[in-house]
Amino acid sequence: MTSSRTPQPGPRLSDISEERLLREILPVLPSGPAVLLGPGDDTALVRARTGAVLATTDAMVRGRDWLDEWSTAEDVGRKLVAQNAADIAAMGGHTTALLVTLVADPQTPVAWARDMARGLGAAAAEAGVAVVGGDLSSAPAGTLMVSVTALGDADTAPVLRSGARVGDQVAVSGTLGWSAAGLLLLQRDSAESGPDQVTWHRRPRPAYDQGPAAAAHGATAMLDISDGLVRDAGRIASASGVAVELQGSLLRDDVDALTPVVGDDARACVLTGGEEHSLLACFPEGELPAGWRRIGDVRTGVGVRVDGAAVAGGGWDHFERPAESEEPPPLHQE
Amino acid sequence: MTSSRTPQPGPRLSDISEERLLREILPVLPSGPAVLLGPGDDTALVRARTGAVLATTDAMVRGRDWLDEWSTAEDVGRKLVAQNAADIAAMGGHTTALLVTLVADPQTPVAWARDMARGLGAAAAEAGVAVVGGDLSSAPAGTLMVSVTALGDADTAPVLRSGARVGDQVAVSGTLGWSAAGLLLLQRDSAESGPDQVTWHRRPRPAYDQGPAAAAHGATAMLDISDGLVRDAGRIASASGVAVELQGSLLRDDVDALTPVVGDDARACVLTGGEEHSLLACFPEGELPAGWRRIGDVRTGVGVRVDGAAVAGGGWDHFERPAESEEPPPLHQE
Known part of the structure; x- marks a missing residue:
């Protein structure tokens, strides 16, 4: 470009x-x-x-x-x-x-x-x-x-990607898919349809304090969503030797919040949108810390499933040339 | 370019x-x-x-x-x-x-x-x-x-640029002007005239241990020579509110070592050559640590003098356009 x-x-x-x-x-x-x-x-x-x-x-x-x-x-x-x-x-x-x-x-x-x-x-x-x-x-x-x-x-031992255990809850703190939705709107030249999402794309404001709070609460694995929920959950799965099972019903509110903004792309934004910088973590059974909500569970197996079906995360590679084009895509999600 | x-x-x-x-x-x-x-x-x-x-x-x-x-x-x-x-x-x-x-x-x-x-x-x-x-x-x-x-x-308090005191010795550990001499040879397409200098330009190997050794020995001010001896000595002078007086006779060996390699440019290489990454430090009166040699003294006043005459250090600015040309120079000394 x-x-x-x-x-x-x-x-x-x-x-x-x-x-x-x-x-x-x-x-x-x-x-x-x-x-x-x-x-x-x-x-x-x-x-x-x-x-x-x-x-x-x-x-x-x-x-x-x-x-x-x-x-x-x-x-x-x-x-x-x-x-x-x-x-x-x-x-x-x-x-x-x-x-x-x-x-x-x-x-x-x-x-x-x-x-x-x-x-x-x-x-x-x-x-x-x-x-x-x-x-x-x-x-x-x-x-x-x-x-x-x-x-x-860090006042606690660092929370790695590799500590998730079968039976843990998978939880998120903050929005899902907003940055990707904002980017879509900018690409469609209709930023006014979702000003909050466009602002999040331009200047995300993750709740940094939720990281130390999760660590203090016993989080077993954590990362920030930079390449998309599925791809980043896959990193926890891979590093921990487990499967991450996400529940569509627990992501329903996230999808519904974006549907008026980006229509049918809402689900893809929630599952694969990068640059969100919300935190994704695993916690042992029990109450989650304030500001966190469960979106799935850690199971035996490999990879990431949504409602039982394996999904690929898509995502961005910095140097690889897209199959259809000689040009790199204009923006990456990281 | x-x-x-x-x-x-x-x-x-x-x-x-x-x-x-x-x-x-x-x-x-x-x-x-x-x-x-x-x-x-x-x-x-x-x-x-x-x-x-x-x-x-x-x-x-x-x-x-x-x-x-x-x-x-x-x-x-x-x-x-x-x-x-x-x-x-x-x-x-x-x-x-x-x-x-x-x-x-x-x-x-x-x-x-x-x-x-x-x-x-x-x-x-x-x-x-x-x-x-x-x-x-x-x-x-x-x-x-x-x-x-x-x-x-660092095991000691960090050695700043601002601690030099009137009466201190000014000393250097390592070579002076080699990187600049090596660059000159490359520009003249005669790298074979000074292979050691060309190698130093390409891959300098400063004696890192001399930094902690100088600190342990009571160095009052220190930096590495990245923009040239005079310019970097000027930084110590300015930060410490003193003058640095360099003695030509104490730099004679450095100039003599480079004269067979770059001729009349040897003195300029020693005084203003950057990217050398040798350490320059000030020490109280007394014996210098092994590997250090005195090249001058800290005096009252401002700026840098060589044998009593004020000198300007030249040096590189990353964005400023040279007066004679629309193009930035090909390489900078930092």
Whole structure:
């Protein structure tokens, strides 16, 4: 696909010095209680209260992970926080700090970089997360990429994908399929039919605290839904050596909520929609923590079934060429 | 500038699945003693022995940070480890773990990704560093970028840039100007005139242990030379509110060593050559640690002087357009 830039007025990165750009960006990036040393030296120093640090990294590339027509710079900054902090939450942790790398065509508007930093800084501040470092580099014409690394603390042992046991309940915290529904609406040029879903696609706001809450409640396995419910449930099934059996009746409300918005695609959005960043976890029999609802059970076997029928999850591969086309699809679900 | 790809035979990233690519890459990436949980779950978990973690991030972009004509994929992987681990060393720390993000044109040869991972893995293993996570993404045609985040432990308080005191000695551990000399030789198409310098440019091997050793010896300020001796000494001067006075006579051996290799450019390489990743530190009066040599002193005042004369450091800005040209220079010194 071709570049998706919407021309913006004003100065470009090539018009100002790196130092000046940093002077614009650094003030909008929050500090936080875990920061022992922030940006400006060779490295940052971040408290790791428990003597161990959770670490994950996730990048967004223009034309692959967002289109400028559909997502503002601020949206991109906010989504990067959500993607990375959801991974930390999915281990049962709290995110303490982020490092951010911007690799940009020198013709990128300064306003884009500033607005991305503003969105990222605002989402980080709302989550109590500091931005402690980063890197800037120029890139070939048309390329715009932001990479984030998140660090976090967990008070419990990390909740892996491999701990689910036969008899566990499968539960979700948060929405299902909203991001995919929002993307569908943008592709159909009818964002007004589902403003909440479009907003969730642009800037998901997972309930990060549900991760540590689930861990404290004894969750046996957990991840965040980045590639779709079925595909991600399949990861738990595979890592744990079990089958995940989802019940259509327990997903009925999720499908019904999206039907007015995307019609017959609602079921596919719920089952295979990615980038949702809601948490999916397994819990032993008994009461679920507040904010979690059961959608199925862990059984013997392999793979994921919905109402007893095996399903494939679809999902996105970053490099593989789709069978029908020479071009990669415009956006991926991760 | 235009793309600098050297055509390579064999399959491209678009020919194989992401899973298959990971199967090729993961086995060449080392684990290490600090790894409590490695790749494969939502995040890694890395020991932070002292209750705090050093964190830094540095990216390399093809055409900006390397040219395929001059650097192999393995060189790029090795250099990324050096750049990041030198930053950790410059705080007085040992690097424990790396996270690696590859953002690549789907037409990138699989062999390039595998060889980059092999170089990165080998350099990490030699330094006792684990690779614990990462991300893969496709990029617009012609773009190839690798971003690394390094985590580290320090047994001492981190050695900042701001602690230099009037009367301190200024000292360096390792070579000066070799990377710049190597780059000059590549630009002049005469790599055979200085194979050691060319190798240092392609895959610098800083003595990481000198960082913790300097910290234990009471270093008051430290950084690694990434943008050139004068420019980086200026950072210590500025952060510490002092002047750095370098002595030409103490740099004579460094200049003499490079004169047979790059002639009259030897002095400029020593004073302003970047990407060297040798450590520069200030120490109180007295004996220096083994492996360190004095090159000057900390004085009252501002900026950097060589034999009493103020000097400017030159150096690279990532986005600023050079005055004489519409095109960015082919490679930067960082």
